[in-house]
Amino acid sequence: MxxxxxxxxxxxxxxxxxxxxxxxxxxxxxxxxxxxxxxSRTVVEEYQRNIEFINRGNSVYVRQHFDRDHGEAIRRQVAQLIQAPTHSVAMATSAVDALQSLIRNYNGLKPGDQVLICDLEYASVKSAMRWLARQRGAEVIELVHQHPASFESLVGTYREAFIRYPRLKLMALTYVNHLTGLVMPVKAIAETAREFDVDIILDGAHALGQIDFNLKKLGIEFAGFNLQKWIGGPLALGFLYIAPHRLADIDPDMDEGHYPATDTRSRIPHSTPNIPALLTLPLVFEEHRALGGxxxxxxxxxxxxxxxxxxxxxxxxxxxxxxxxxxxxxxxxxxxxxxxxxxxxxxxxxxxxxxxxxxxxxxxxxxxxxxxxxxxxxxxxxxxxxxxxxxxxxx
Ligand SMILES: Cc1ncc(COP(=O)(O)O)c(C=O)c1O
Missing domain, CATH: 3.90.1150.10 (Aspartate Aminotransferase, domain 1)
Structure with a gap:
């Protein structure tokens, strides 16, 4: 064994x-x-220390040192979690923050196109996809998967939808859904979607930390995650991933000018992050790795x-x-x-x-x-x- x-x-x-x-x-x-x-207790203690540290150093420390000394190193470690280059990820406050930013800023739709969601998507992802369709004059196609599901039924349901709805451009896909826990055959679905030129935004909230995956091998170019489920980080941290060659397909968030348009971090709202929580991440990742990830x-x-x-x-x-x-x-x-x-x-x-x-x-x-x-x-x-x-x- x-x-x-x-x-x-x-x-x-x-x-x-x-x-x-x-x-x-x-x-x-x-x-x-x-x-x-x-x-873990050691993570809680480290988090408490970081709260006190940031409270003492306040903006003097954060403005002068955080970004330069820690922010980028933490982002690099987050990217390593999904074996992706640092510049392909941007920190977010949650999986929903990451996923809704990807959906809101996806610029590949024109009036008359179609977007796809299914019964197993997270409610905030469904509502964001419906919102996007309304904004761009697109139509929402909603699938209901067979229960009980099989590998063939899941992939087959998507293939049938791609054939039936030729104007489909974008779909949401939930790796592990929050309703039944079903794991989607992401690689097979992504291969089928590629045949029909349909882009996928992957909700990886429940997958990260309990499923070993490689986004590139799965064929996924857009994804959102959080860190509080199976990684064991403090609450309210997430991140998005955009394959570098697809950055131009996601607009800078509301034309936000804090980062240049060539920087993935411009695709998410710019705000003051939970710095003590971010500073705790290296220990969280160390413990995740030490256990075997x-x-x-x-x-x-x-x-x-x-x-x-x-x-x-x-x-x-x-x-x-x-x-x-x-x-x-x-x-x-x-x-x-x-x-x-x-x-x-x-x-x-x-x-x-x-x-x-x-x-x-x-x-x-x-x-x-x-x-x-x-x-x-x-x-x-x-x-x-x-x-x-x-x-x-x-x-
Ligand atoms: C499948 C799925 N997607 C997204 C989310 C939202 O995650 P967050 O609370 O980090 O926004 C959850 C939360 O439970 C979830 O189960």
Missing amino acids: PENTLRAHDETFWRTFVGRYDVDPDEPLNLENGYFARM ALAKGPRLNYLRDLWVRAVRDEPGIDVMTPDDPRLYCGITSMRFTARRDQQTMANRLLDEYGIFTVVRDTSVGPCIRITPGLTTLASDIERLTKALINLSRT
Whole structure:
């Protein structure tokens, strides 16, 4: 077995690892780690030190030293996370900030063109694509993917759309969606999109840190990410990526003149960043790398997901919302109690009767309960979840 798979199963390792985090002993079992991750204790301490440092040095330090001494080095490290050149990324305050800046400034549309979104996109991405279409006189095509999905159904649905809507120019694509956790076959979809000359803006919010990918190999030229989910950074940091040869296809944001038009950073609003959070990133990245990065986090999260999914997959009252094709799932997976109409009531029962915290999300086939283990989740926690799901489905 490869080393990372071995480690994914090693509860002794992970029990020790959990010791690096402060977890409230009185809180319910948190299986809603998809919202944002806990920072390690050392990262929290570093963040606190940076808040005090910046508060002391204030603008004297920031104006004279931050950009020159740290800002560019941090940007370089962010770019290294996705194996991209430094000049292809620009810091943002969130994934939505990055994605909406790409969408708002995409200049390849003319009246009569079409843009594509699907049911699995994040709401702020959908609304931005609808806004863009309105501004440019374009039409919005909205797809609903088949459930359960398969590799072929996902790629085939896009191919059919590209054939049916020949004026399509731009589409949103969500690598890992926040509703069911389905992982999109990005490379195959991007290859198909290229055949039809359709540009893709990739939402990588849930992929970064738990899936090992290379944007160039995937064929992705525009993407937005955040750092608080699977990288473990402070809240409210994100970044966008524009393949250098496509920079001219995204306009400078509202003609902002702070950076020259040849600089990717001109494609995002210019504002005062959370400097203490930025200064904390080198330690965050060091810890991410020391653990083994996405190649270690992904297999661990998948292992925890497999533990509960394998135990409930054949339960007649449970529908698991992602298939078991390893190309199509990751740590986040939703489920629903098929005999119950109200999934929120079931999520409330999970919390009240079993002390397990989850979140309900609405999908095209109705509401479901999203279950997201984190790096502080142990196999024993998943056993507790499994028993609760089986009891609830049978009573
Ligand atoms: C798929 C997806 N895209 C975008 C976002 C937005 O990320 P942010 O809160 O950093 O803007 C989220 C947040 O949960 C998400 O799940």
